[in-house]
Amino acid sequence: MSNRFLSRIGLLYLGMILFFLYAPILVMAVMSFNASEFYQLPFSYSTEWYERLQRNDEILTAAWRSVWIAIITTIIATTLGTSAAIALFRYEFTGKRVLQVLLFPPIAIPWLITGTAMLIFFFGVGIGRGTPAVIIGHVALALPYVIVVVTARLSTFDRSLEEAARSLGASAWQVTRGVTLPWILPGVIAGGLFAFAVSFDQFVVSYFLAEPGDSTLPVLIYTAIRKGFTPEINAVSTIIIAISMGIMLLAARFSNFGGER
Amino acid sequence: MAEIRVENLIKTYGEARALDNVTLAFADGGFFGLLGPSGSGKTTLLRAIAGFVIPDSGRVFIGDSSVENTPVEKREIGMVFQNYALFPNMTVAENVGFGLAVRKISGQERTQRVRDALELVQLGPYSDRKPHQLSGGQRQRVAMARAIVTKPRVLLLDEPLSALDKALRIDMQIELKRIQREIGITTIFVTHDQEEALTLSDQIGILKDGRLIRHGAPRDVYSDPRDEFTARFLGEANILSGTPEEKGLRLRDGALISKVKTGSIAVRPENMRITPAKPKSPNCLRAEMRQRIFAGALGTCVLDWQGDVIKVVARDSDFYGVPDTGPVWLSWSDDSTIEIADG
Numbered sequence: 001m002s003n004r005f006l007s008r009i010g011l012l013y014l015g016m017i018l019f020f021l022y023a024p025i026l027v028m029a030v031m032s033f034n035a036s037e038f039y040q041l042p043f044s045y046s047t048e049w050y051e052r053l054q055r056n057d058e059i060l061t062a063a064w065r066s067v068w069i070a071i072i073t074t075i076i077a078t079t080l081g082t083s084a085a086i087a088l089f090r091y092e093f094t095g096k097r098v099l100q101v102l103l104f105p106p107i108a109i110p111w112l113i114t115g116t117a118m119l120i121f122f123f124g125v126g127i128g129r130g131t132p133a134v135i136i137g138h139v140a141l142a143l144p145y146v147i148v149v150v151t152a153r154l155s156t157f158d159r160s161l162e163e164a165a166r167s168l169g170a171s172a173w174q175v176t177r178g179v180t181l182p183w184i185l186p187g188v189i190a191g192g193l194f195a196f197a198v199s200f201d202q203f204v205v206s207y208f209l210a211e212p213g214d215s216t217l218p219v220l221i222y223t224a225i226r227k228g229f230t231p232e233i234n235a236v237s238t239i240i241i242a243i244s245m246g247i248m249l250l251a252a253r254f255s256n257f258g259g260e261r
Numbered sequence: 262m263a264e265i266r267v268e269n270l271i272k273t274y275g276e277a278r279a280l281d282n283v284t285l286a287f288a289d290g291g292f293f294g295l296l297g298p299s300g301s302g303k304t305t306l307l308r309a310i311a312g313f314v315i316p317d318s319g320r321v322f323i324g325d326s327s328v329e330n331t332p333v334e335k336r337e338i339g340m341v342f343q344n345y346a347l348f349p350n351m352t353v354a355e356n357v358g359f360g361l362a363v364r365k366i367s368g369q370e371r372t373q374r375v376r377d378a379l380e381l382v383q384l385g386p387y388s389d390r391k392p393h394q395l396s397g398g399q400r401q402r403v404a405m406a407r408a409i410v411t412k413p414r415v416l417l418l419d420e421p422l423s424a425l426d427k428a429l430r431i432d433m434q435i436e437l438k439r440i441q442r443e444i445g446i447t448t449i450f451v452t453h454d455q456e457e458a459l460t461l462s463d464q465i466g467i468l469k470d471g472r473l474i475r476h477g478a479p480r481d482v483y484s485d486p487r488d489e490f491t492a493r494f495l496g497e498a499n500i501l502s503g504t505p506e507e508k509g510l511r512l513r514d515g516a517l518i519s520k521v522k523t524g525s526i527a528v529r530p531e532n533m534r535i536t537p538a539k540p541k542s543p544n545c546l547r548a549e550m551r552q553r554i555f556a557g558a559l560g561t562c563v564l565d566w567q568g569d570v571i572k573v574v575a576r577d578s579d580f581y582g583v584p585d586t587g588p589v590w591l592s593w594s595d596d597s598t599i600e601i602a603d604g
Contacts, residue, residue, distance in 0.1 A: 160342045160346040163313060164340065165348070165363075166313075166333040167311060167334075168339075168408075169364055170334055170359070170363040171363070174363045178348075178362075178363070183350065
């Protein structure tokens with residue numbers, strides 16, 4: 001078999017992956033601009049669903065809540081995660097390896113189970129349901145991502161730079177601010193964007209922890225679909241997809257996610 | 262400036278002793294070279310003085326104050342790292358000014374001191390460059406300027422020239438010595454390059470397996486190394502062994518080296534002569550020529566004596582008349598005999 005043939009098969013394979021990943025999203029995006037409520041063809045362009053969205057207070061409130069919960073989650077998770085990554089990089093202490101290993105399973109545990117566990121736990125300790133619980137849950141989910149991304153960036157950091165700064169009289173905080181942070185900044189930004197995406201796209205944990213009155217956008221969409229499907233959902237979903245993809249593209253730009261460029 | 266002293270320093274990593282009871286004083290304003298093969302503990306000693314290594318026991322003095330409980334950033338040291346460790350996000354001037362900035366020295370004074378330091382290392386025009394825009398030698402100078410601008414009490418250099426190519430390294434050795442003399446700072450530097458240590462230092466210390474086995478002025482240590490390790494490590498040495506007798510050392514081939522009390526002696530390659538005929542000197546051996554290496558100004562002859570390799574170094578013209586192979590005579594004068602303690 002010639003190399004050419006193999007590379008054609010490879011291209012076909014890649015094409016199919018991209019097709020099955022993006023085709024449904026594309027259909028949804030296209031239909032959000034279709035005037036027909038029942039996906040009727042031929043396609044006739046309309047921005048009606050987007051206009052209706054603007055008048056839908058319920059969706060707008062949920063969207064706004066999703067955004068600020070994501071922002072708070074991002075700030076907390078990025079700060080905690082970056083500090084943790086620096087501490088893991090800088091210090092040797094007993095139990096460090098165990099701690100590092102324990103960071104990963106939450107990424108793999110199904111969110112449904114994490115959500116249930118959090119709900120039971122939060123009721124047990126008296127936090128209960130509500131926006132604070134949602135934020136704590138989101139931070140817990142986002143934290144490992146931040147730590148992993150920042151740690152990856154730190155692995156390219158030359159330790160002797162910190163030693164040089166200390167030898168010049170810099171305190172731990174001056175070392176971090178003047179030398180370490182500037183170097184890992186792209187990783188911190190990428191980690192923050194991950195945290196934002198994890199929170200903004202979060203359904204399961206939000207569904208379990210939010211009070212019925214103040215749902216986030218994904219929870220609201222789910223409830224709306226159960227009542228009956230409208231193309232408004234297509235419209236709002238298209239917006240979410242655009243935001244999420246934008247964030248991930250930015251994150252990929254700042255970290256070397258998906259390989260060296 | 263200050264005298265530096267370490268007393269009974271011990272540092273172990275698991276089973277290995279990186280520092281094994283090291284006691285040493287570094288004279289105020291002196292240039293001290295710590296020399297040893299890799300794993301000898303020389304870098305650990307330097308890092309213990311800097312404060313990056315916390316010894317298991319023992320004391321470290323900078324000036325009169327003991328600093329075992331002082332963190333690195335409070336020890337008032339200047340350090341140059343093997344890879345220079347310049348901050349990549351800062352310009353040359355910002356790198357040099359960093360130590361002043363963390364001391365809250367700003368404005369006119371900082372600008373002036375940074376300028377003076379860059380002047381001293383002859384890098385004035387480069388202050389706005391980033392480290393990646395500099396050559397190896399220039400980075401080395403920036404690292405020096407950054408280390409001395411805070412007027413530290415001691416300057417610590419960790420293999421500062423090992424990343425440079427040979428020609429540049431010799432230039433930088435002269436440069437380093439000039440800067441050190443100009444500011445008169447107590448300087449301790451670590452190297453595995455014995456030539457570098459001999460060139461730069463006014464005192465050297467030789468470490469092996471975490472122990473300080475010899476220290477003193479380079480010339481004294483070179484001419485009287487006392488033990489085989491030092492003799493071989495500092496320069497090259499031909500070691501000749503035998504059995505000590507009443508009248509001297511009876512070498513393995515039966516030759517007698519009179520007035521020697523030890524079981525072996527060392528003779529530097531540059532102090533041996535090769536002659537086709539038996540010389541008058543009482544210190545002479547029969548050896549077999551193996552190879553003659555021409556290397557420009559100096560040449561090296563490799564010989565075989567009782568199964569041991571003997572090297573002789575001299576101006577190539579001095580080897581005139583020496584056959585390329587076959588038996589020859591080796592000889593040296595009495596004062597070239599170095600007695601080597603056993604063990």
